[in-house]
Amino acid sequence: MNPALKWTPLVVALALATAGCARDGYYHDRNLDYGEAEIAEPLRLPGGGDAVAGAMPVPQGRIAASTEGAPRPAAGSAVRHTPEAFVESRERGDDRWLVVAAAPAAVWPMLEEFVERQGLTVTQRDARQGILATPQGRFTVQSALRGGASEVRCEAAGRSHAACLSALAGYFEMQGQSASASALAASAEASAALLAVQPTSEGWALSVPADAERVWSELDYQLAGRFDDADFQRLLERDATAREFRVAYLPQRLRGQGEGMLAALAIWRDDPEPRAVRLRVEGAGSEGSRVRIIEGLDGADQRELLERLADLLR
Incomplete structure (x- = not known):
């Protein structure tokens, strides 16, 4: 049997019907109606009505009482990064997978x-190892680098199967629509504990509990997709063999944010460049x-950039 299966993506088609207001390209111009409008008699309130209070009176003292004691954001609190999509595609060379x-x-x-909906016959099932094999392809599931997420692969004859992954992505997208926001928030909180920027004898380093x-x-x-600000941060080069990146980065202290007009003028005079x-990823x-x-970069600037990278990986 040919190992390549013609996968049929499980996609739900949504039919959207829109109703237009125009007929034969003609839209009624209401400006003339407004111009010909006549002044009507003032509205007469029934007996007992209070004409001074207005149509929607606001009780006195309610606004101040409602806001008193309300929780306020803590100063300097960080905003956690949450996944932008329930399923994302990844690739490197010929290797492809889903997150x-x-x-x-x-x-x-x-x-x-x-697998059941596709009518495939399971030849190997190991939930502990995350392996599900069929004659048409082999599926694997493992923890992703991002906390609370998973990496899913589909391979046939030892190579990534693009059509299978496309079908899987469509299916996971449908499943993800029912995932609760609280569950995604919990995943983001769990990922925060996995990464740590720590001092070393050589400066600062970002520790990640995953292989290099x-x-x-x-x-x-992440750098290719989100390090794209020409003024402050951008990816310049990558070296997969050495596991190195070359980026342009302008530290926050040189951007003149939050220091008023004098700082802005100083930045304009210095014209700082990123x-x-x-960067290097090491085992x-x-x-x-x-x-x-x-x-x-050195010192606090070095730590700042590593914290930024940690946010990208969360």
């Missing part, structure tokens, strides 16, 4: 249902890997 914003324990039953190859691939995806910074043994700044 799903749900833990493997939640993705596994979705995958089983997908996976960290480099995810960072490559610094050329070299850290059983602890996973770490991201270091090899050159371009």
